[in-house]
Amino acid sequence: MTTIGFIGLGVMGGPMAANLVAAGFDVIGYNRSPAKVQALIDKGGRGAASIAEAVRDADVVITMLPDSPDVEDAVIGAVGVLAGARPRLLLIDMSTIRPDVSRRIAAAGAQKGVRVLDAPVSGGEAAAIEGTLSIMVGGDTADVADAKHVFEAVGLTIAHVGAHGAGQIVKAANQLIVAGNIGLLAEALIFLDSHGVDLDPAVRVLGGGLAGSTVLERKAPGMLAGNFAPGFRLALQHKDLGIVTAAAREAGVVIPLGATVAQMVAALVARGDSDLDHSGLLKLVSELSGRPLST
Numbered sequence: 001m002t003t004i005g006f007i008g009l010g011v012m013g014g015p016m017a018a019n020l021v022a023a024g025f026d027v028i029g030y031n032r033s034p035a036k037v038q039a040l041i042d043k044g045g046r047g048a049a050s051i052a053e054a055v056r057d058a059d060v061v062i063t064m065l066p067d068s069p070d071v072e073d074a075v076i077g078a079v080g081v082l083a084g085a086r087p088r089l090l091l092i093d094m095s096t097i098r099p100d101v102s103r104r105i106a107a108a109g110a111q112k113g114v115r116v117l118d119a120p121v122s123g124g125e126a127a128a129i130e131g132t133l134s135i136m137v138g139g140d141t142a143d144v145a146d147a148k149h150v151f152e153a154v155g156l157t158i159a160h161v162g163a164h165g166a167g168q169i170v171k172a173a174n175q176l177i178v179a180g181n182i183g184l185l186a187e188a189l190i191f192l193d194s195h196g197v198d199l200d201p202a203v204r205v206l207g208g209g210l211a212g213s214t215v216l217e218r219k220a221p222g223m224l225a226g227n228f229a230p231g232f233r234l235a236l237q238h239k240d241l242g243i244v245t246a247a248a249r250e251a252g253v254v255i256p257l258g259a260t261v262a263q264m265v266a267a268l269v270a271r272g273d274s275d276l277d278h279s280g281l282l283k284l285v286s287e288l289s290g291r292p293l294s295t
């Protein structure tokens with residue numbers, strides 16, 4: 001049986017670890033706040049009180065942490081994954097972080113005989129619960145093959161997209177599309193409402209045509225209900241748009257629509273809305289037009 005150390009049991013990591021347990025893996029979970037470890041134990045997993053304890057017996061370690069410094073600290077830090085890893089450990093970082101940090105972690109792992117993949121995900125909390133995530137993987141082909149059974153327990157669409165860091169580049173593109181899509185959905189809802197259109201059937205018919213999208217399907221109901229509980233926090237969307245903006249600049253390409261939505265998300269974060277779902281873009285669009293949704 002493969003033993004998996006799972007570090008970071010939040011909105012995404014919690015259900016992903018539970019799906020690995022359900023698929024028959026021996027999962028040892030660690031999270032900074034212990035209540036989330038208990039939730040995994042209640043689902044049949046095991047709990048660890050430290051990163052070292054989660055890593056000690058693991059064949060595979062998965063990290064699902066908020067941001068680049070969290071992953072760097074948890075992996076390269078003095079009491080991090082690499083300090084206690086068994087030889088040939090497979091470390092799969094499924095967090096969304098900067099591609100250069102993923103490459104640095106892969107290099108640090110190689111020095112310790114630890115194999116590293118960057119494997120960020122898309123699909124949000126719903127897909128994490130359903131086990132239907134899209135997983136974009138960067139790293140060596142043989143390591144991706146070894147991780148296949150792990151990926152298949154949490155995801156549906158799995159693609160090896162290149163060398164170390166490539167998974168993060170594809171995830172950055174994903175976030176560019178998602179944020180832009182939500183921004184335009186927000187504008188469309190305010191626009192429709194301002195013309196007195198019935199919003200529920202309007203959204204339904206839009207969903208059946210070329211304007212249809214997973215964003216529309218999954219986010220419009222909450223937006224219409226004014227429910228902005230995360231989901232995917234605006235703080236994380238802000239982080240991801242920072243990643244895509246920097247990576248585009250580094251490559252010498254421009255993302256004018258992305259830059260606009262990045263500034264809108266930055267405004268929401270600056271005024272204290274970081275913990276709303278990213279569909280909270282509707283609040284800003286609504287205020288810019290001086291009108292709330294009438295539903």
Ligand code: NAD
Nearest residue numbers: 008009010011012013031032065066095096124125231232
């Ligand atoms: P989250 O904040 O809900 O979960 C992160 C968890 O990590 C928390 O439980 C926190 O206590 C824990 N943690 C933080 N630092 C730690 C440390 N040093 N050691 C142990 N535990 C630590 O975040 P999330 O929404 O689950 O997102 C995780 C990652 O996945 C992020 O990079 C995010 O961008 C990405 N992601 C999120 C979604 C989504 O819809 N929420 C979708 C795709 C990708």
